[in-house]
Amino acid sequence: xxxxxxxxxxxxxxxxxxxxxxxxxxxxxxxxxxxxxxxxxxxxxxxxxxxxxxxxxxxxxxxxxxxxxxxxxxxxxxxxxxxxxxxxxxxxxxxxxxxxxxxxxxxxxxxxxxxxxxxxxxxxxxxxxxxxxxxxxxxxxxx
Amino acid sequence: xxxxxxxxxxxxxxxxxxxxxxxxxxxxxxxxxxxxxxxxxxxxxxxxxxxxxxxxxxxxxxxxxxxxxxxxxxxxxxxxxxxxxxxxxxxxxxxxxxxxxxxxxxxxxxxxxxxxxxxxxxxxxxxxxxxxxxxxxxxxxxxxxxxxxxxxxxxxxxxxxxxxxxxxxxxxxxxxxxxxxxxxxxxxxxxxxxxxxxxxxxxxxxxxxxxxxxxxxxxxxxxxxxxxxxxxxxxxxxxxxxxxxxxxxxxxxxxxxxxxxxxxxxxxxxxxxxxxxxxxxxxxxxxxxxxxxxxxxxxxxxxxxxxxxxxxxxxxxxxxxxxxxxxxxxxxxxxxxxxxxxxxxxxxxxxxxxxxxxxxxxxxxxxxxxxxxxxxxxxxxxxxxxxxxxxxxxxxxxxxxxxxxxxxxxxxxxxxxxxxxxxxxxxxxxxxxxxxxxxxxxxxxxxxxxxxxxxxxxxxxxxxxxxxxxxxxxxxxxxxxxxxxxxxxxxxxxxxxxxxxxxxxxxxxxxxxxxxxxxxxxxxxxxxxxxxxxxxxxxxxxxxxxxxxxxxxxxxxxxxxxxxxxxxxxxxxxxxxxxxxxxxxxxxxxxxxxxxxxxxxxxxxxxxxxxxxxxxxxxxxxxxxxxxxxxxxxxxxxxxxxxxxxxxxxxxxxxxxxxxxxxxxxxxxxxxxxxxxxxxxxxxxxxxxxxxxxxxxxxxxxxxxxxxxxxxxxxxxxxxxxxxxxxxxxxxxxxxxxxxxxxxxxxxxxxxxxxxxxxxxxxxxxxxxxxxxxxxxxxxxxxxxxxxxxxxxxxxxxxxxxxxxxxxxxxxxxxxxxxxx
Numbered sequence: 001x002x003x004x005x006x007x008x009x010x011x012x013x014x015x016x017x018x019x020x021x022x023x024x025x026x027x028x029x030x031x032x033x034x035x036x037x038x039x040x041x042x043x044x045x046x047x048x049x050x051x052x053x054x055x056x057x058x059x060x061x062x063x064x065x066x067x068x069x070x071x072x073x074x075x076x077x078x079x080x081x082x083x084x085x086x087x088x089x090x091x092x093x094x095x096x097x098x099x100x101x102x103x104x105x106x107x108x109x110x111x112x113x114x115x116x117x118x119x120x121x122x123x124x125x126x127x128x129x130x131x132x133x134x135x136x137x138x139x140x141x142x143x
Numbered sequence: 144x145x146x147x148x149x150x151x152x153x154x155x156x157x158x159x160x161x162x163x164x165x166x167x168x169x170x171x172x173x174x175x176x177x178x179x180x181x182x183x184x185x186x187x188x189x190x191x192x193x194x195x196x197x198x199x200x201x202x203x204x205x206x207x208x209x210x211x212x213x214x215x216x217x218x219x220x221x222x223x224x225x226x227x228x229x230x231x232x233x234x235x236x237x238x239x240x241x242x243x244x245x246x247x248x249x250x251x252x253x254x255x256x257x258x259x260x261x262x263x264x265x266x267x268x269x270x271x272x273x274x275x276x277x278x279x280x281x282x283x284x285x286x287x288x289x290x291x292x293x294x295x296x297x298x299x300x301x302x303x304x305x306x307x308x309x310x311x312x313x314x315x316x317x318x319x320x321x322x323x324x325x326x327x328x329x330x331x332x333x334x335x336x337x338x339x340x341x342x343x344x345x346x347x348x349x350x351x352x353x354x355x356x357x358x359x360x361x362x363x364x365x366x367x368x369x370x371x372x373x374x375x376x377x378x379x380x381x382x383x384x385x386x387x388x389x390x391x392x393x394x395x396x397x398x399x400x401x402x403x404x405x406x407x408x409x410x411x412x413x414x415x416x417x418x419x420x421x422x423x424x425x426x427x428x429x430x431x432x433x434x435x436x437x438x439x440x441x442x443x444x445x446x447x448x449x450x451x452x453x454x455x456x457x458x459x460x461x462x463x464x465x466x467x468x469x470x471x472x473x474x475x476x477x478x479x480x481x482x483x484x485x486x487x488x489x490x491x492x493x494x495x496x497x498x499x500x501x502x503x504x505x506x507x508x509x510x511x512x513x514x515x516x517x518x519x520x521x522x523x524x525x526x527x528x529x530x531x532x533x534x535x536x537x538x539x540x541x542x543x544x545x546x547x548x549x550x551x552x553x554x555x556x557x558x559x560x561x562x563x564x565x566x567x568x569x570x571x572x573x574x575x576x577x578x579x580x581x582x583x584x585x586x587x588x589x590x591x592x593x594x595x596x597x598x599x600x601x602x603x604x605x606x607x608x609x610x611x612x613x614x615x616x617x618x619x620x621x622x623x624x625x626x627x628x629x630x631x632x633x634x635x636x637x638x639x640x641x642x643x644x645x646x647x648x649x650x651x652x653x654x655x656x657x658x659x660x661x662x663x664x665x666x667x668x669x670x671x672x673x674x675x676x677x678x679x680x681x682x683x684x685x686x687x688x689x690x691x692x693x694x695x696x697x698x699x700x701x702x703x704x705x706x707x708x709x710x711x712x713x714x715x716x717x718x719x720x721x722x723x724x725x726x727x728x729x730x731x732x733x734x735x736x737x738x739x740x741x742x743x744x745x746x747x748x749x750x751x752x753x754x755x756x757x758x759x760x761x762x763x764x765x766x767x768x769x770x771x772x773x774x775x776x777x778x779x780x781x782x783x784x785x786x787x788x789x790x791x792x793x794x795x796x797x798x799x800x801x802x803x804x805x806x807x808x809x810x811x812x813x814x815x816x817x818x819x820x821x822x823x824x825x826x827x828x829x830x831x832x833x834x835x836x837x838x839x840x841x842x843x844x845x846x847x848x849x850x851x852x853x854x855x856x857x858x859x860x861x862x863x864x865x866x867x868x869x870x871x872x873x874x875x876x877x878x879x880x881x882x883x884x885x886x887x888x889x890x891x892x893x894x895x896x897x898x899x900x901x902x903x904x905x906x907x908x909x910x911x912x913x914x915x916x917x918x919x920x921x922x923x924x925x926x927x928x929x930x931x932x933x934x935x936x937x938x939x940x941x942x943x944x945x946x947x948x949x950x951x952x953x954x955x956x957x958x959x960x961x962x963x964x
Contacts, residue, residue: 003717009184010469023170
């Protein structure tokens with residue numbers, strides 16, 4: 001009879017619909033996973049900060065994509081100095097560059113003696129001055 | 144070559160996007176071809192025979208779909224490389240699905256939709272050559288929107304409706320081609336809003352990572368003034384046209400796009416308030432709105448009038464159940480306008496919940512991809528545009544699917560890509576074209592995004608709306624479905640009866656009394672001995688069922704008497720029960736004819752039964768009617784004071800004081816007579832008749848006669864003896880009652896002897912009784928004497944007139960005919 005043939009076709013119909021959906025969602029999920037993995041593996045280049053405050057001269061090195069400078073011990077890069085605000089400036093890695101942004105500090109942030117009023121890009125060997133502290137910026141090559 | 148190894152190892156999912164699109168399109172084509180094949184074969188499944196006319200016409204639509212999609216795929220590889228690979232296949236699948244559903248519902252509309260698809264896809268392919276930055280749209284935003292508004296305004300003057308009549312005139316028509324300008328107007332409004340808001344500085348942003356510049360509220364409102372004006376103008380036009388569904392959509396779209404651009408939730412709240420206020424105003428002003436909202440709040444109050452559409456839509460969804468009836472095998476045409484507004488109900492009936500959920504998932508895929516495109520868009524204009532287009536496609540889907548499911552009030556909008564209509568198809572595919580342009584992965588990185596919450600919230604809201612549709616579809620199709628299908632306004636049962644052979648009702652020698660004739664799809668019931676109609680009853684889609692047709696319905700329809708697995712399998716395969724079973728009654732057609740000709744022209748009833756086993760050989764009730772002419776005679780039948788539809792023999796209650804006093808002069812009426820005159824399988828509802836007020840039904844009287852012939856033993860009455868099952872042949876049906884010692888044997892024998900006829904082997908008695916209103920009736924009771932050697936019979940005759948001689952003549956002649964065959 002025609003019934004079983006039609007039933008088989010109807011099952012094929014439903015199967016093709018769900019294979020379409022399943023394949024689409026699965027490949028989207030794989031995409032997401034891949035993108036997540038590639039983003040996770042893409043590290044920000046090593047940033048080294050040598051402060052005039054640290055007499056021993058050992059640079060502070062980090063691979064964090066974002067860090068805050070300030071007197072507050074909760075900052076990723078704490079600087080204990082009276083001319084430094086609690087949260088003084090922010091360094092972040094975006095679009096292949098390290099940027100610096102002043103967090104409305106009392107004594108201001110200066111990059112190579114230019115005041116930082118909006119986020120600007122940092123380069124290796126730049127001098128970043130926060131209050132009376134000067135930091136030497138060194139960025140790992142090849143990122 | 145070792146260099147190929149990584150590629151070979153790479154999973155199939157890491158295909159480049161053009162291969163992904165190709166693969167998804169192939170899957171969509173499998174779906175469409177399977178659908179078309181089922182549609183071709185469906186007449187065979189419906190009529191359960193290979194000798195049917197198969198459907199081929201829709202393959203033209205399939206060919207157009209396949210050809211145009213192949214071209215579109217090629218063109219997209221050439222002109223839109225690196226575009227989103229999911230959008231085109233999902234839209235293609237939806238379009239093809241809708242096209243074939245429309246072909247299935249109406250080849251005329253299917254043909255038109257195929258031609259529209261041809262034109263629209265040609266425009267779609269041409270449109271791929273447009274520059275992907277869409278700057279021209281941005282530049283000419285006012286021109287575009289104004290021309291859209293003008294076109295829509297033209298319908299106020301030149302508007303027409305392809306369906307004619309007094310319906311809203313939303314179309315501009317010429318030479319058989321109609322365009323509904325409010326459909327493209329939607330698109331133009333989205334383009335305008337996106338272009339305006341992207342150009343406005345109200346929400347100007349500085350470089351990434353910085354917080355929004357504070358803005359004063361008055362500035363915001365001032366910035367929005369032009370958009371408010373343009374949208375208000377469009378809304379006014381739509382309201383003037385009574386295109387209220389689209390107006391609702393416009394309002395929601397406006398709120399959504401402004402929310403996306405501003406990131407301020409208060410615009411959403413304002414939009415919701417606006418829709419509520421518009422709904423309340425519309426409820427007060429427009430009949431259409433009142434009707435729709437009333438039908439939404441309580442559709443069960445007026446299921447045949449104001450809420451006919453929505454109730455029929457729910458019945459269709461319930462009829463589909465989990466797996467559906469299969470394309471071409473359901474009855475979606477029972478819902479009004481199934482090819483446009485109610486196409487979701489049609490798909491849910493024929494594809495079941497399984498396919499309906501797939502459809503909703505496809506829309507969810509489109510929504511998710513559309514918003515991803517928006518997030519990855521290289522500038523604000525394209526981002527707002529993509530978000531607006533996605534909100535339009537998803538929002539309109541939710542609006543109409545929710546309307547079909549009674550989740551939302553019904554609005555007459557179309558289901559994008561799926562519903563019939565050239566304007567709707569054009570708008571949907573043009574939206575898709577713009578989305579594909581925006582989705583191109585260009586060198587430009589995504590535009591800075593100050594706040595991702597509006598996009599998350601919008602996608603959350605749209606996906607939640609689709610999920611709610613899915614849940615409600617499941618509720619109607621599976622949870623409430625079985626209850627809904629028993630409703631009397633569900634015509635599917637009556638239609639199934641035209642396709643499934645109903646079992647015959649046979650007499651004791653298997654001579655047919657009532658049979659179904661014709662061929663599948665046109666089966667008709669015929670009572671071969673029409674005077675038996677009060678006993679056999681009728682089975683009519685309009686007037687319901689009565690008599691044996693009602694009490695034996697489950698056997699005759701094939702829903703009983705088969706193994707449960709057979710029933711389930713038949714329902715799965717055909718959506719119908721298996722062929723009905725033949726039922727054998729205890730009636731004797733020859734004796735019945737004799738009784739009916741004797742009673743013709745009189746009012747009364749006659750019962751002849753086998754006194755030993757209670758089998759009823761004759762059950763006559765006069766005046767009678769012809770069940771074959773029911774529809775022509777119905778009005779006169781129900782008004783006839785002689786009540787021809789009424790089965791007097793089984794259900795009539797007549798005064799019997801004189802009769803019983805004749806029989807039991809000392810008043811020792813047997814207690815068993817108080818038994819309700821219940822006949823199994825005849826009718827469950829009977830008026831009660833105790834003998835306190837000395838009333839009897841003709842059946843009770845016949846049983847009393849049988850008890851007198853059988854030494855006081857009253858047999859259990861029996862009208863239906865056996866049913867012919869495919870697995871076990873004739874199966875005897877159980878008797879409803881047990882025989883009962885009604886009278887003492889000596890008393891019964893003495894009574895029979897005292898009434899014995901001189902010349903024969905029978906006893907008989909007549910009496911005339913007077914009813915409460917003074918009307919006279921005649922009883923005749925007779926039977927074989929207890930010492931009669933052959934089969935023993937008993938008879939009761941009732942005449943609604945005073946004529947003992949006639950009653951005796953009729954009764955005795957039947958008794959003799961039965962005893963001397």
